[in-house]
Amino acid sequence: MNSIRLACAQIKLENTKNWADIKDEILDIVRFCSTNKTDIIILPSFIFFYLSGGYNNTIQDFFNIYNHRKALEVKDMYLTYIQKLCKKYGVIICPGNLWEYHEGGIRNCSYIIDERGQTIGNQAQTHINIWEKQLNFTGSSCINVIKTEKCNIGILMGCDCWVPELGRILSLSGANILIGLNYLLWKNYNYQLSGIWQQVQQNQVFAAEVMPSGRLFGLKLYGCPSIYGPCEITQGQTGIIAKQSYNDTQGIITAQIDFNKREELIEKYDILKCLNPSLYNKYFPHIYGYGKGNDN
Amino acid sequence: LKYFLGALLKLYYIYLLIISNPKKLRRYITKKAAGYLHDPSSQNNQNNVVKVATVQIKARLYKNIYKYMDDMLRWVVLAKNNKCQFIALPEYHTLQLLGLLPGIGKQDSMGSKTDHNSSPSVLDILKYIAPIIERIYVTLFSTLAKLFDIYIMAGSTVVVEDERLFNCGYLFDNEGNTLGKQRKVHLMPMEMEWGLGRSNDITVCQTGIGCISFPICMDATYYETFRIASLKGADIVVIPIANAEEYNHWKALRGTWPRVQESWVYGIKSAMVGTLLGFTFSGKASIYAPIELTRNKDGIIAESKEPFSEDIIYGYLDINKIRQYKTQALQYLPFITDVLIGKRL
Numbered sequence: 001m002n003s004i005r006l007a008c009a010q011i012k013l014e015n016t017k018n019w020a021d022i023k024d025e026i027l028d029i030v031r032f033c034s035t036n037k038t039d040i041i042i043l044p045s046f047i048f049f050y051l052s053g054g055y056n057n058t059i060q061d062f063f064n065i066y067n068h069r070k071a072l073e074v075k076d077m078y079l080t081y082i083q084k085l086c087k088k089y090g091v092i093i094c095p096g097n098l099w100e101y102h103e104g105g106i107r108n109c110s111y112i113i114d115e116r117g118q119t120i121g122n123q124a125q126t127h128i129n130i131w132e133k134q135l136n137f138t139g140s141s142c143i144n145v146i147k148t149e150k151c152n153i154g155i156l157m158g159c160d161c162w163v164p165e166l167g168r169i170l171s172l173s174g175a176n177i178l179i180g181l182n183y184l185l186w187k188n189y190n191y192q193l194s195g196i197w198q199q200v201q202q203n204q205v206f207a208a209e210v211m212p213s214g215r216l217f218g219l220k221l222y223g224c225p226s227i228y229g230p231c232e233i234t235q236g237q238t239g240i241i242a243k244q245s246y247n248d249t250q251g252i253i254t255a256q257i258d259f260n261k262r263e264e265l266i267e268k269y270d271i272l273k274c275l276n277p278s279l280y281n282k283y284f285p286h287i288y289g290y291g292k293g294n295d296n
Numbered sequence: 297l298k299y300f301l302g303a304l305l306k307l308y309y310i311y312l313l314i315i316s317n318p319k320k321l322r323r324y325i326t327k328k329a330a331g332y333l334h335d336p337s338s339q340n341n342q343n344n345v346v347k348v349a350t351v352q353i354k355a356r357l358y359k360n361i362y363k364y365m366d367d368m369l370r371w372v373v374l375a376k377n378n379k380c381q382f383i384a385l386p387e388y389h390t391l392q393l394l395g396l397l398p399g400i401g402k403q404d405s406m407g408s409k410t411d412h413n414s415s416p417s418v419l420d421i422l423k424y425i426a427p428i429i430e431r432i433y434v435t436l437f438s439t440l441a442k443l444f445d446i447y448i449m450a451g452s453t454v455v456v457e458d459e460r461l462f463n464c465g466y467l468f469d470n471e472g473n474t475l476g477k478q479r480k481v482h483l484m485p486m487e488m489e490w491g492l493g494r495s496n497d498i499t500v501c502q503t504g505i506g507c508i509s510f511p512i513c514m515d516a517t518y519y520e521t522f523r524i525a526s527l528k529g530a531d532i533v534v535i536p537i538a539n540a541e542e543y544n545h546w547k548a549l550r551g552t553w554p555r556v557q558e559s560w561v562y563g564i565k566s567a568m569v570g571t572l573l574g575f576t577f578s579g580k581a582s583i584y585a586p587i588e589l590t591r592n593k594d595g596i597i598a599e600s601k602e603p604f605s606e607d608i609i610y611g612y613l614d615i616n617k618i619r620q621y622k623t624q625a626l627q628y629l630p631f632i633t634d635v636l637i638g639k640r641l
Contacts (some may be wrong), residue, residue, distance in 0.1 A: 107559060121321070130627075162557075164519035164523075165519075165523075168520075169389070186593075188587070188593055190587050190593065190594055190595055191587065192550065193554070194554050194557035194558070194587065196551075198550070198554040198557075198558070201550040201554075202517060202518065202519060202550065202554075222372070231546050231547050231550065236543050236546075237546055237547060238546045239546050239550075243542070251621050269485065271517065274483065274484075274485070274497065274517075275482070275518065275520075276481050276482055276483050276494060276513070276518075276520075278496040279481050279495075279496045279497065279498070279520070280520050280524075281526070283524050283527075284520075296427070
């Protein structure tokens with residue numbers, strides 16, 4: 001069967017935990033998913049804070065510790081741990097995010113590690129919000145599809161989840177699963193519907209949206225990790241395949257993603273076939289010069 | 297027989313031209329509207345806040361132009377009585393005038409394929425009557441706009457341009473002038489089957505109540521439409537719809553609402569509902585804003601409660617607020633397109 005099982009894990013960030021606790025939590029998640037025959041596990045952002053020794057600090061103090069060298073050290077430790085888990089349990093893992101120093105700025109990056117423990121692709125955040133700008137974050141101008149044996153993945157990070165150009169570029173480039181790694185400071189599902197859910201609907205792809213709960217730099221974090229698909233092929237036509245409740249501050253949701261159903265839907269009604277490249281080309285020539293649409 | 301039928305069609309067309317004579321129609325509307333023009337105090341655009349109305353029309357076939365005009369007048373009067381400066385009507389609502397063609401009501405469905413080679417195609421029928429319908433549409437709504445001092449996005453109608461059929465909307469200003477036209481830029485598979493053409497441009501009109509763009513129905517499925525309209529300066533994007541499927545909240549959520557969130561504009565959706573020529577239409581007339589600018593933080597200013605019956609809803613749009621919001625969003629979220637193009641539109 002042309003399908004895979006996805007798992008989204010929510011981890012509660014709190015100051016009573018340390019790296020050893022988080023390591024155990026990740027191990028439990030991977031073991032659980034492995035027994036449930038999960039193919040891809042997506043972990044939330046900001047787990048790396050527990051490795052940097054900076055979780056209990058203010059953001060300013062954090063950056064006093066988190067210099068270029070420390071960032072490399074944290075990246076190595078975190079990815080090595082995840083790679084071992086991938087290999088041992090035969091799963092693909094997206095380990096959430098890492099902050100990396102890059103050409104004088106900081107980049108918010110994520111990775112895909114395959115079941116052999118190999119890092120097969122990465123993606124840095126492309127759009128930077130005001131808060132991130134103030135912290136010297138820079139955006140990448142690259143967006144790429146990470147190909148695995150089972151699916152093609154596109155990663156959207158932070159506010160990229162609300163930039164529809166990215167979902168479009170990724171799906172036109174062959175992505176069939178989008179991973180959204182973000183955080184929400186408001187208890188309002190409408191923000192999620194206007195982001196990744198929407199990107200799924202207008203590109204007829206699947207997506208997994210993951211965010212941590214708990215607190216970060218004194219800010220309360222909200223959000224429901226969710227797995228989405230096109231309305232037509234989800235129960236009740238909601239476009240939501242699985243969703244964690246706001247009250248569950250920690251947990252795992254899993255769902256079987258059926259690519260055949262998606263193909264059948266596209267065969268019946270291909271949204272991307274009705275694009276109007278002549279229109280877009282007029283305004284965005286560099287992007288849409290070679291669009292997929294049927295330009296009659 | 298073929299010659300006889302051709303002559304009959306020509307004769308009937310002459311009859312349609314006579315009954316749709318603009319002078320005659322204008323005279324009728326003006327006389328009919330006189331009874332409602334009791335409130336000369338036009339509302340001002342105070343602090344750049346605009347009151348708008350959008351309509352949910354229940355489809356029926358009109359065999360009589362005057363009955364159709366009476367019904368359209370009723371919507372404008374309702375909007376005006378509620379001190380609105382703008383009203384939006386739905387997509388394809390002029391197809392109700394297909395009732396002017398004898399025997400059209402007996403046709404099961406414009407969507408169903410017929411085995412009879414002798415039956416005219418949908419394209420033939422629409423091409424035949426489109427100029428008459430457009431004449432009625434333009435005369436009616438330009439006259440109403442002027443009489444009631446109100447901006448009207450008159451929904452869409454079929455038009456023939458360069459021998460090709462288009463689904464086209466008009467925007468009339470409060471003096472009855474045509475401010476702009478918008479031909480649909482993304483066609484439904486059914487419209488492609490009918491042989492309709494599509495446009496490759498997005499119209500944005502400067503008006504006394506803000507910059508308005510008015511793409512049509514399916515255009516709201518594509519973020520590109522709203523992105524272009526917004527970057528061309530639109531404050532308000534009007535989407536007339538005629539959605540021929542069962543109502544589903546989630547599927548309806550895939551159109552104007554998310555586009556408003558992505559492109560920092562106000563969205564106004566007008567809908568045709570009910571059954572016409574074998575199609576069953578559903579949809580809720582709605583007025584949307586970015587989540588942060590709405591009281592319940594749901595992105596909805598006003599929405600019709602029911603997707604199948606007639607309705608008119610009202611809402612206030614603060615043009616200064618949306619411009620401020622857009623400026624901030626553009627500052628904090630420079631597009632990937634900027635990186636590629638090097639400049640904004």
